[in-house]
Amino acid sequence: MSDQTSPGVWQLSIDLPSERGSNRQVTDELLTQLGAYGWPPADVFAVHLAVEEAIVNAIVHGNKLDVSKKVHVECEVSADRVRVAITDEGPGFDPASVPDCTADERLEAPSGRGVMLMRSFMTRIEYNAAGNAVVLEKVRGPAES
């Protein structure tokens, strides 16, 4: 893990093993940094949810829990922007192929909500062409009065 702080920006780059829960430490550190940079609790919740869903997808669906494969995570946090890039070693997927979990016939399906939650809670999410890397970005909104 490399953890460096340039003025006003906290950065971290780490390779995670493809095991459930292997992201716990990096997620906790990310949340701690968001708090340290003064992000409001609702935004911290949003980033937590999106990052958790994305990393679990990478470990379980991307690398299929293959311990010989890693999930690469890069984080950048500043006072007004957070960016997390997550890359797995799987074949990728087409995010447009994920069915709409809010369609009536899918409403009670037990899974398939992670990508929609990521899109809703982050300012921007972008997959690469192969579909095995995603960038999550949130820009801090104006303070609530």
Add this chain to the structure above:
Amino acid sequence: MPTHKRIDVSKVGDVTVVKFVDRKILDEAGIQELGAELFSLVEHDNRRSILVSFDNVDFLSSAALGKLITLDRKVKSVQGRLKMCNIRPEILEVFQITKLNKVFDIRGEEAEAISAF
């Protein structure tokens, strides 16, 4: 009375009130245990009026939503009633984004929810 690791179970009148032990519901093994304990309330303990209170919960992942959906189905399949209460705004937003607020009977505080059974 079976022992539970992931939930606290009490009764208020005829209503079974369920509270989560964990503040953050995201660990896969924990979610599997949580699901098993919730389902057993319906399948083994024959509880038919269940209130799930989120007052201890700060975070839950989409995997946990799946267990709540399955619980809702199981309760409905035996003509029981499931309600949820004390949900913090961020988690309520998760239910709204996924439109699960249309599936679940979501109430405000516990007393209001119990009186609605």
